[in-house]
Amino acid sequence: MRKGSSLKDRLEARLAAALVAAGAPEGTPAIVQPATRAGFGDYQANGAMGAAKRMQRNPRELAQAALAAAALDDMVSHAEIAGPGFINLTLSDACLAAELEAFAANVIAPQPVTEAAAPVVVDYSSPNLAKEMHVGHLRSTIIGDAMARVLEHTGHAVLRQNHVGDWGTQFGMLLTFMAELASDPDKVPDKQPDEHKVALEHELADIETFYRNAKERFDADAAFAQRARDTVVRLQAGDADCLARWQQFIDISMRHCEAVYSRLGVGLDRSHVHAESAYNDDLPAVVDDLEAAGLLVESEGARCVFLDEFKGKDDQPLPLIIQKRDGGYLYATTDLAAIRYRCGQLGAERILYFVDNRQTLHFRQVFAVARAAGFAPAHVELEHMPFGTMLGEDGRPFRTRAGGVIRLTDLLDEAEERAFALVSEKNPELDETERREIARVVGIGAVKYADLSKHRNSDYVFAWDSMLSFDGNTAPYLQYAYSRVQSLFRRAEVDPAAFDAPISLQAEAERTLALQLLRLPETLATVARDGVPHLLCSHLFDIAVAFMAFYEQCPVLSAADTATRESRLALAQRTSAALHTGLGLLGIGIVERM
RNA sequence: GGGCGUGUAGCUCAGUUGGAUAGAGCAUUCGGCUACGAACCGAAAGGUCGGGGGUUCGAAUCCUCCCACGCCCGCCA
Numbered sequence: 001m002r003k004g005s006s007l008k009d010r011l012e013a014r015l016a017a018a019l020v021a022a023g024a025p026e027g028t029p030a031i032v033q034p035a036t037r038a039g040f041g042d043y044q045a046n047g048a049m050g051a052a053k054r055m056q057r058n059p060r061e062l063a064q065a066a067l068a069a070a071a072l073d074d075m076v077s078h079a080e081i082a083g084p085g086f087i088n089l090t091l092s093d094a095c096l097a098a099e100l101e102a103f104a105a106n107v108i109a110p111q112p113v114t115e116a117a118a119p120v121v122v123d124y125s126s127p128n129l130a131k132e133m134h135v136g137h138l139r140s141t142i143i144g145d146a147m148a149r150v151l152e153h154t155g156h157a158v159l160r161q162n163h164v165g166d167w168g169t170q171f172g173m174l175l176t177f178m179a180e181l182a183s184d185p186d187k188v189p190d191k192q193p194d195e196h197k198v199a200l201e202h203e204l205a206d207i208e209t210f211y212r213n214a215k216e217r218f219d220a221d222a223a224f225a226q227r228a229r230d231t232v233v234r235l236q237a238g239d240a241d242c243l244a245r246w247q248q249f250i251d252i253s254m255r256h257c258e259a260v261y262s263r264l265g266v267g268l269d270r271s272h273v274h275a276e277s278a279y280n281d282d283l284p285a286v287v288d289d290l291e292a293a294g295l296l297v298e299s300e301g302a303r304c305v306f307l308d309e310f311k312g313k314d315d316q317p318l319p320l321i322i323q324k325r326d327g328g329y330l331y332a333t334t335d336l337a338a339i340r341y342r343c344g345q346l347g348a349e350r351i352l353y354f355v356d357n358r359q360t361l362h363f364r365q366v367f368a369v370a371r372a373a374g375f376a377p378a379h380v381e382l383e384h385m386p387f388g389t390m391l392g393e394d395g396r397p398f399r400t401r402a403g404g405v406i407r408l409t410d411l412l413d414e415a416e417e418r419a420f421a422l423v424s425e426k427n428p429e430l431d432e433t434e435r436r437e438i439a440r441v442v443g444i445g446a447v448k449y450a451d452l453s454k455h456r457n458s459d460y461v462f463a464w465d466s467m468l469s470f471d472g473n474t475a476p477y478l479q480y481a482y483s484r485v486q487s488l489f490r491r492a493e494v495d496p497a498a499f500d501a502p503i504s505l506q507a508e509a510e511r512t513l514a515l516q517l518l519r520l521p522e523t524l525a526t527v528a529r530d531g532v533p534h535l536l537c538s539h540l541f542d543i544a545v546a547f548m549a550f551y552e553q554c555p556v557l558s559a560a561d562t563a564t565r566e567s568r569l570a571l572a573q574r575t576s577a578a579l580h581t582g583l584g585l586l587g588i589g590i591v592e593r594m
Numbered sequence: 595g596g597g598c599g600u601g602u603a604g605c606u607c608a609g610u611u612g613g614a615u616a617g618a619g620c621a622u623u624c625g626g627c628u629a630c631g632a633a634c635c636g637a638a639a640g641g642u643c644g645g646g647g648g649u650u651c652g653a654a655u656c657c658u659c660c661c662a663c664g665c666c667c668g669c670c671a
Contacts, residue, residue, distance in 0.1 A: 029611065031611070031612095031613090033610075033613095034610095036613075036614065036615095037614075037615080040614080044613085044614090046612090046613055047611095049613075049651080049652090050611095050612085050613095053650085053651080059651085082614080083613085083614055084613085084614085084651060084652075085651095086613075086614070128671070165671065168670070168671060169670060169671085170670085170671090276671095299668075300668070300669080301669080302668065302669050304668070304669090310597090310667090311596070311597085311667090312596075312597090312667050312668085313595065313596070313667065314595070314596080315595090315596075316667095318597095318667065318668085319668050319669090320668090321668050321669050323669090324668095324669045325669060326669085328669080330668095330669070330670080330671080331670080331671050334671095356665095357598080357599070357665075357666095358665055358666060359666085359671085360597095360598060360599080360665085360666075361597075361598070361665095361666055361667070362666085362671090364598090386598095386599085388599085388600085388664095389664075389665070391664085422633075423633090425633095426631095426633060427631090427633095442633090453607085453608095454606085454607065454608090455607085455608080457599075457600085458599090458600070458607085459599090459600075459664070459665090460606095461606085463606095466605095466606065466620090469606095469619090469620080470633065471619080471620070471633075472618085472619040472620060473607090473608095473618065473619045473620090474619085474633095476633060477619095477633075477634090479633090480631090480633050480634080481634095483631085483633095484630090484631065484634085487630080487631060488630060491630060492630085522610095523610095526610060530610080532610090534607095534608080535608090535610075538608065538618080541618080541619090542618095545618095548634065548635065549635075549636095551630080551634090551635090552634085552635050552636085553635095555630065556630060557630045558630065593631090594633075
């Protein structure tokens with residue numbers, strides 16, 4: 001049995017083969033899925049109906065023939081044809097017990113990277129270093145990070161790529177403002193009188209404010225604006241002075257990001273940064289390649305690629321601008337260079353972009369051009385994994401009353417504060433240090449889960465209360481379930497990591513829990529394929545609900561006999577491992593008590 | 595004007611290549627702590643799946659037309 005293969009996959013493979021054996025065309029899927037209702041067993045196969053229709057055969061007969069040919073006796077204790085041709089399957093207790101036996105190896109342990117697997121590149125977070133990270137960066141950062149973990153767990157070599165913006169036009173403005181402050185500290189805007197002559201380093205401690213002040217200068221002073229534009233040119237031409245100041249700014253801004261990543265428990269560090277500027281030297285080569293491929297066209301002074309499949313207003317051809325009239329490059333050029341690098345140097349077989357859905361058209365164009373230019377060979381999958389825009393509670397694109405954004409730091413502070421108040425109320429007997437630590441894990445977890453648990457493609461409304469909710473389908477519920485299992489082990493005085501015992505499923509609640517646990521691999525496979533971690537959230541929630549029901553109905557420590565007690569402890573142990581692993585893949589922490 | 599996306603319970607959202615009686619959480623109502631931790635559990639109530647038409651054994655899901663909202667459509671990223 002292959003590690004990580006799900007029960008569903010195995011049933012699917014056997015029934016699909018059986019359908020073919022029963023006369024269906026090669027490649028006919030069995031369409032196995034969890035049963036839609038309890039009375040229908042554990043899994044159902046719906047493929048016979050569609051196949052029979054195409055073959056003009058009686059669907060129930062085909063289903064019956066397939067079921068016989070599949071010979072599922074080793075897995076299934078009861079099977080029947082229902083309705084127009086559903087195949088309803090009930091897994092045998094022996095099968096469930098055997099699966100639970102191998103749980104640690106098949107489900108919990110990461111799948112080894114097999115074959116000569118080419119790496120999957122995950123492009124996520126990618127903040128613009130000109131500004132401070134704000135709540136709008138949560139989705140890309142958190143979802144991308146969870147996906148990187150899930151892909152690794154399911155046996156892929158993953159290369160995280162943080163394509164930070166460090167080379168855009170705004171840097172001219174920022175560097176000019178920096179130079180001005182360095183030479184004349186009196187120009188520091190007097191937001192507060194005592195900040196009048198602060199050092200540059202101190203000023204840069206709040207990048208968001210720094211950016212706003214620079215922008216104000218830019219908008220108000222034409223001479224300043226011109227100097228800013230000149231600075232961009234000098235920077236991109238490699239002027240040593242500009243580069244030094246740029247480096248200083250980038251370092252400070254990167255440190256801000258790293259602080260946020262660290263608080264969020266996001267697995268990004270400097271080794272994953274491959275900034276826009278890193279492609280600077282490649283850009284002329286990208287242009288040359290496009291030229292050589294005969295794709296470049298000059299239009300209104302700019303060099304563009306026009307592809308037939310993209311039309312703009314009035315059916316006019318839609319350009320992808322590669323090089324501006326003034327010779328400057330744009331983000332399309334950098335994105336093409338990145339694809340060229342990731343395919344050519346990194347040898348990627350799949351590249352995932354966790355980027356705002358407003359860039360959908362941009363990526364469709366860039367991908368198409370990358371194919372046409374040969375930067376991305378046909379076997380490489382380029383996938384934009386778009387996510388929704390953050391809206392305010394009025395349904396308009398999000399802003400604070402001051403027209404700004406909410407800094408991630410402030411959101412996380414608020415989350416921890418609320419969690420601390422809650423844990424202090426629920427468990428005042430814990431000492432403050434422990435309550436602080438619990439508040440940190442619970443608060444951050446709640447924020448992350450709020451983002452992870454929704455389908456990434458829908459817009460979402462920024463609201464403190466829903467983001468910091470601790471009730472219902474939230475991270476704290478899952479963390480609570482985990483801490484309850486741990487409590488069981490503390491009382492039983494056994495180490496869950498070392499404990500094991502034969503499992504025998506008697507009560508209905510035990511069987512339900514077992515099935516939920518064993519479905520984890522099929523969920524992980526879907527998440528890895530489609531980039532949808534919300535399915536993992538909802539599955540972990542199902543596991544937690546099943547555990548809570550089991551916990552209510554099935555006494556563990558005071559079970560009637562030792563065998564039952566140990567069997568239930570073993571089931572609890574699987575639950576603990578599943579929650580630990582699942583939350584870990586989501587990047588959400590756990591606590592032993594809360 | 596064209597393209598992309600969204601529209602499901604009062605609110606926030608699930609719904610996996612079309613499957614059987616559309617599911618959760620919150621809120622509401624009712625019940626459960628001398629109990630392996632009540633951040634919990636059980637139950638009830640709540641739906642013309644934006645609207646019309648079509649495809650078929652079967653549609654929230656596929657096709658078509660319409661409505662509402664959001665985003666994108668040449669030198670920002």
